[in-house]
Amino acid sequence: MKEIIKVQNISVVFSDRPVLLDVSFSVYEGEIFAIIGGSGSGKSTLLKLMTGLLKPTKGKIIIDGIDITYWDESNYFDVIGKFGILFQNSGLIGSMTVKENIMLPLLHHTKLSVEQIEAITKYKLEQVGLKNVENLYPSELSGGMKKRAGLARALVLNPKVIFLDEPSSGLDPIASASLDDLIIELNKVLGSTIIVVTHDLESIFRIAHRAILLDGTTKGIIAEGDPKYLKENSPHPFVKAFFNRLSSWSMK
Amino acid sequence: MGFQNSTDFNPIEIILDESIKLVTITFGNDMGAISLDTFTATLESVSKRNPKKVVFDLTNTYKISDNFLVLLAFYIERFRRAGYEVELQSSNQQIEESIKNINQLLEQTKREETSNNPPLLLERIGELTFSSISSFKRALEFVGEVLLTFFRLPFTRSRAHKGHLVRSLYHVGIGGIPIVTLISMLLGLVVAFMTSIQLEQFGAQIYVASLLTIAMTKELGPLMTGIIVAGRSGSSFASEIGAMKIAEELDALSSMGLNVHRFLLVPKMLSTAISLPILSLFSQFFGILGGFIVGIFIIGLSPHAYLEQTINSLNLFDMWWGTMKCVVFGLLISGIGCYEGLRVEKGATSVGKAATSAVVKGIFFIILFDSIFAIILVYW
Numbered sequence A: 001m002k003e004i005i006k007v008q009n010i011s012v013v014f015s016d017r018p019v020l021l022d023v024s025f026s027v028y029e030g031e032i033f034a035i036i037g038g039s040g041s042g043k044s045t046l047l048k049l050m051t052g053l054l055k056p057t058k059g060k061i062i063i064d065g066i067d068i069t070y071w072d073e074s075n076y077f078d079v080i081g082k083f084g085i086l087f088q089n090s091g092l093i094g095s096m097t098v099k100e101n102i103m104l105p106l107l108h109h110t111k112l113s114v115e116q117i118e119a120i121t122k123y124k125l126e127q128v129g130l131k132n133v134e135n136l137y138p139s140e141l142s143g144g145m146k147k148r149a150g151l152a153r154a155l156v157l158n159p160k161v162i163f164l165d166e167p168s169s170g171l172d173p174i175a176s177a178s179l180d181d182l183i184i185e186l187n188k189v190l191g192s193t194i195i196v197v198t199h200d201l202e203s204i205f206r207i208a209h210r211a212i213l214l215d216g217t218t219k220g221i222i223a224e225g226d227p228k229y230l231k232e233n234s235p236h237p238f239v240k241a242f243f244n245r246l247s248s249w250s251m252k
Numbered sequence B: 001m002g003f004q005n006s007t008d009f010n011p012i013e014i015i016l017d018e019s020i021k022l023v024t025i026t027f028g029n030d031m032g033a034i035s036l037d038t039f040t041a042t043l044e045s046v047s048k049r050n051p052k053k054v055v056f057d058l059t060n061t062y063k064i065s066d067n068f069l070v071l072l073a074f075y076i077e078r079f080r081r082a083g084y085e086v087e088l089q090s091s092n093q094q095i096e097e098s099i100k101n102i103n104q105l106l107e108q109t110k111r112e113e114t115s116n117n118p119p120l121l122l123e124r125i126g127e128l129t130f131s132s133i134s135s136f137k138r139a140l141e142f143v144g145e146v147l148l149t150f151f152r153l154p155f156t157r158s159r160a161h162k163g164h165l166v167r168s169l170y171h172v173g174i175g176g177i178p179i180v181t182l183i184s185m186l187l188g189l190v191v192a193f194m195t196s197i198q199l200e201q202f203g204a205q206i207y208v209a210s211l212l213t214i215a216m217t218k219e220l221g222p223l224m225t226g227i228i229v230a231g232r233s234g235s236s237f238a239s240e241i242g243a244m245k246i247a248e249e250l251d252a253l254s255s256m257g258l259n260v261h262r263f264l265l266v267p268k269m270l271s272t273a274i275s276l277p278i279l280s281l282f283s284q285f286f287g288i289l290g291g292f293i294v295g296i297f298i299i300g301l302s303p304h305a306y307l308e309q310t311i312n313s314l315n316l317f318d319m320w321w322g323t324m325k326c327v328v329f330g331l332l333i334s335g336i337g338c339y340e341g342l343r344v345e346k347g348a349t350s351v352g353k354a355a356t357s358a359v360v361k362g363i364f365f366i367i368l369f370d371s372i373f374a375i376i377l378v379y380w
Helices: A043-050 A073-080 A098-109 A114-127 A143-155 A173-190 A201-207 A227-233 A237-243 B036-044 B066-081 B093-115 B121-151 B164-172 B174-200 B207-246 B249-255 B260-299 B303-313 B316-342 B348-379
Strands: A003-014 A017-028 A032-037 A058-063 A083-086 A161-165 A193-198 A210-215 A220-225 B012-017 B022-027 B053-058 B085-090
Touching: A003 A043, A003 A193, A017 A043, A017 A058, A017 A193, A017 A210, A017 A220, A032 A043, A032 A173, A032 A201, A043 A058, A043 A161, A043 A193, A083 A143, A083 B249, A098 A114, A098 A143, A114 A143, A143 A161, A143 A173, A173 A193, A173 A201, A193 A201, A201 A227, A210 A227, A210 A237, A220 A227, A220 A237, A227 A237, B012 B036, B036 B066, B053 B066, B066 B085, B066 B093, B085 B093, B121 B260, B121 B316, B164 B174, B164 B207, B164 B260, B174 B207, B174 B260, B207 B249, B207 B260, B207 B303, B207 B316, B207 B348, B249 B260, B260 B303, B260 B316, B316 B348
Parallel strands: A032 A193, A032 A210, A083 A161, A161 A193, B022 B053, B053 B085
Antiparallel strands: A003 A017, A003 A058, A210 A220, B012 B022
16 A cells, blocks of 8 residues: 655644654555544644644654645645645635635636536535535534535545544534545545544544554554554553543543 | 530530630531531631640541531641641541641642742843744734735736625725714814814904814824724724634635635735725815814804815825825734734634734824824925
8 A cells, every 4th residue: 555644753842842742654545544632632733734734843744755844835735735624613714605615726726617616616515415505604504514515625626635623523423423424435436545633432433444542641642553453452551441432530 | 525415416516625725626427517607617716715725526527528628627727837736536537538638739739839939020021022022023024924925916816816805895995984984074073163162262263174174184084094994994804814713714725725815914905005095085075074064054154165265275295195194004904903813823812802902003003103104294
């Protein structure tokens, strides 16, 4: 399998407070990769690093052969054009309708006619299971619909890698399960690599092929592998407790 | 103690032995029956009796809530510090243990508090200096980035930016017309009325027209419009951008390869710089109209004379000068509004703070630059 993302010895320090220390891992093409960990373990920071929104204090991130750690404006789009991001709060621009939101990247980066762009927009919305919402504003959508619309926008440039930041947060069990189905389907149909940041155990066991578990105390990776395997066989008590949903009290 | 039965009815009892100055506080077996206030009031009364030794008798107590334990630990510590000998009698190991734990906890927090000394004056001055230097740097960086964005404007045309300028012009310009006209007209009425009372003393009421015309075109029109737009649009820019930042919309924009400055700031700054001079013309016209109404209906001047005096005092240079000032005010207001919005970090309170400081700083800079312009005009 081909490595699509390589994170090498990344450290992030915010004014004396370390968030990540010496983290290294690889993501392979076509897999669903989960970044998990408790609150404050640096999951979101890691996502921001991998998408170039934050620069590390030390280390290197290579996406599809390009070092994205030290991009500047001239090559930024070569890098970020390779991925789509679904933000935790969907990241839809509140002053634009759903359709305008999804059209935005195409308008900016392609020379397609507006008619063609509208057709693509409609198709992407269909793909994520949304209908008749084109002219609504993000504030008029439910939580699940917002995530789907955000996902449609993330998909619109056919990215190689899709990042999902806590896709199930704030969703009811049915909505988050159907979002999981959608993620699995997109991975199968489009063959995109999907990186999910989450702490929703059910969804991890259902969708993730491989996972890394971040630890808030050591600021690093504490376990790596198939979550179902880790749940049963990890020698580490914290990893076992996390995957079996035990509190730190019952670990003792 | 010979009154063991009576303690069942009296959950807390104080006995003073005068001869050896011994206070014995006996607790009943169920402390749930008394309130925290009675408990503290009883223990407070101990020091009034001026004892040498205090004995807490808990031998009959089986049930005691942890609030009482904390208070107990607190008073034991206090009596010890007052120099009394304190003795705890109890048959329950757990109670003693808990009190010991609570005492340790209290001591620990006290030690931590004393080690966190308040910063010295010199330290504070240093911190303040560093923070003002870094905020000055940040502001300078922002100005530089904005200038660069405007410089690159012809090369960064994209369909994604289409329509934003018009939308913003509508909000800032058209939306601002009612309030600007209303306030300017009222201002004109008041100024004309107040000055007419003074000018009446030497029969020079006709000069109300010149005074109002010169004041509105040169100073009051641009200034009032600037202040109104700072309150209306500067705050709205700051809170809009701040809320967008919290909702990760700015991250989303840059992740799509869109330059945030180009996408958000340019339309807002351009539209304000364009609308402000036009709004100022409205303000000048309606201010003068307000004066006209007072002149005709209250002072009783003839419309013809008033208009003639107004036209004579109109000076093209003053109007150009006012318009030019308005463009600068517009850039200041919108730039400060956007800067404050981009500085929002987390939470709803910081959006509110950004809106407030956008207005406060906006008005401050308008008046500062107005003074600078006045000085330039004098020494030209």
